[in-house]
Amino acid sequence: MLKDFITNASVLIASFFIIGHYYKNKPVRITSPLAMRINLGIVFGLLGIVLMLFSIRLTPTVIVDLRHITVIIAALYGGMAAALVSAAMIAAGRIALFGFHPASVTAAIFMLAIGIGCGFLSRARILYWKKSQIMNVFCLLLLSLCLYLNIGQKSLLLSVYLYHWSISISVVFLLFLLPGIFRWPIPFFEKYRKVKTATAPSSTIVKTSFFKQMPKGFGRSLIRHGRKLPGFP
Known part of the structure; x- marks a missing residue:
């Protein structure tokens, strides 16, 4: 089972690299136009369906995988709209791919609840990795x-819970450590990315309405650690 979860996580992370590259020059955030957020939801909904193709089958009708992480990322950067679209696509895919029966309907309902919940949580004004x-x-x-x-079955559930929780938490944590995945849509970098080094080597000019000129080291440190500042998720 551990090997299957690692395979699922590998597919997820590799796909995030591709998606991150696609949106690198056109970042999406909660305040983006609705069409862009829906597009983001569709992309992550498709990824969630792909992950189900690599899912772990626990019983003839029950599967487990990491598809909920795609809804989390969609909600983080696309808000409620992206979360609902991705969750609805995954819910429909769960029934279409594995048949209409009580287990798939239950899973679909819970996935829609995940989309709604993550959509509401996306409004919280806290750091992205904490959120x-x-x-x-x-x-x-x-x-x-x-x-x-x-x-x-309690005996089966205990091992599933152990792997599911540990792998899920590790993967979400890694997404914010690995370079080139999801640093592109962070509002701080959208707002402060236009930085020019002045002719004088001791200063850095930051083109914003808040800062005019600051010491070179501090300015670059501010940009590098922007995610840690309060008020910037």
């Missing part, structure tokens, strides 16, 4: 309940 883990724990709690309702 992502809060969403992750919320999703894992719902998914754990869903698996309990669909399986009910």
